[in-house]
Amino acid sequence: MDLKLVGKTAIVTGASEGIGKAIAMGLAHEGVDLAICARRAGPLEATAELIRRETGRKVYPITADLTNPADAEAFIHAAAKALGRIDILVNNAGSAPGGTLDYLTEEHWNQSLQLKFMGYVRCTKHTIPYMIKQGGGRVVNLIGNDGLKRSYWEIAPGAANAAGQNFTIALAGQYGRDNISFCAVNPGPVRTERWAGLVQAMARDMNISVEEADKLAPASIPLGRIAETEEVADLVVYLASPRAHFVNGTMIEIDGGQQKDLMDRARDR
Numbered sequence: 001m002d003l004k005l006v007g008k009t010a011i012v013t014g015a016s017e018g019i020g021k022a023i024a025m026g027l028a029h030e031g032v033d034l035a036i037c038a039r040r041a042g043p044l045e046a047t048a049e050l051i052r053r054e055t056g057r058k059v060y061p062i063t064a065d066l067t068n069p070a071d072a073e074a075f076i077h078a079a080a081k082a083l084g085r086i087d088i089l090v091n092n093a094g095s096a097p098g099g100t101l102d103y104l105t106e107e108h109w110n111q112s113l114q115l116k117f118m119g120y121v122r123c124t125k126h127t128i129p130y131m132i133k134q135g136g137g138r139v140v141n142l143i144g145n146d147g148l149k150r151s152y153w154e155i156a157p158g159a160a161n162a163a164g165q166n167f168t169i170a171l172a173g174q175y176g177r178d179n180i181s182f183c184a185v186n187p188g189p190v191r192t193e194r195w196a197g198l199v200q201a202m203a204r205d206m207n208i209s210v211e212e213a214d215k216l217a218p219a220s221i222p223l224g225r226i227a228e229t230e231e232v233a234d235l236v237v238y239l240a241s242p243r244a245h246f247v248n249g250t251m252i253e254i255d256g257g258q259q260k261d262l263m264d265r266a267r268d269r
């Protein structure tokens with residue numbers, strides 16, 4: 001299938017590692033020029049260079065901390081200037097700390113909402129005027145199945161995800177007349193650089209060993225494994241393409257059919 005992405009431009013946030021890096025690479029392989037951000041310049045520039053080398057596309061690495069409103073705004077304007085237009089925005093930078101109610105501090109909650117929710121709000125707000133001016137665009141938000149498949153050990157990501165899902169669908173109602181469409185992608189567990197840390201947090205919150213915690217997520221997924229970053233990226237690349245423009249105001253799960261309550265039952269055994 002020709003995704004009709006050749007010559008398009010995209011912003012991908014949090015693209016130096018993990019799912020964002022795989023999405024950026026996937027889009028570049030389809031002929032998209034990119035502006036990408038992260039906080040640390042070293043890994044960001046290394047990823048930009050890798051993508052340029054593998055795909056020959058233009059990649060602009062711009063450091064930004066999206067928990068900071070001024071950084072988020074400056075990033076979008078710098079990206080628009082470098083790329084000339086913004087056809088696609090992929091909001092992706094968004095980890096939120098797991099943990100139970102007693103463990104989570106005010107700072108944890110703030111951290112979750114400032115990045116995973118307000119980071120998306122800020123980047124979207126500053127991108128929309130460019131998309132309106134150029135006659136349309138596409139926003140794909142990486143959210144997470146915690147927003148729908150709730151668990152007591154991931155309430156902060158769950159709240160931030162639910163807010164992001166609501167935001168995504170609500171904006172589709174407002175900006176369709178400007179030819180801007182929105183959708184959310186809800187991954188379950190994905191093997192990224194931070195997976196080991198997530199397993200350790202799960203062991204802490206469920207009072208089980210790290211070895212036991214490591215088996216919980218695969219055991220809750222009928223396919224018996226967690227996702228690889230490229231599997232999520234393949235879906236996002238399709239959704240970012242003009243072929244999927246009509247997939248609007250909705251969200252798609254990519255979690256192998258995870259039954260999250262099985263994780264809790266496994267702990268009780």
Ligand SMILES: NC(=O)c1ccc[n+]([C@@H]2O[C@H](COP(=O)([O-])OP(=O)(O)OC[C@H]3O[C@@H](n4cnc5c(N)ncnc54)[C@H](OP(=O)(O)O)[C@@H]3O)[C@@H](O)[C@H]2O)c1
Binds near residue numbers: 013040041115143192
């Ligand atoms: N991995 C999973 O299992 C999973 C499951 C469900 C949903 N998701 C969602 O999928 C998205 C991607 O997740 P991920 O696991 O690949 O990792 P992530 O931790 O969300 O993203 C890592 C990338 O974001 C950058 N980043 C982190 N904090 C940032 C900040 N304040 N400002 C700008 N950039 C920042 C990191 O670089 P720096 O550290 O240099 O800033 C890195 O490039 C997230 O929205 C996440 O919630 C992931």
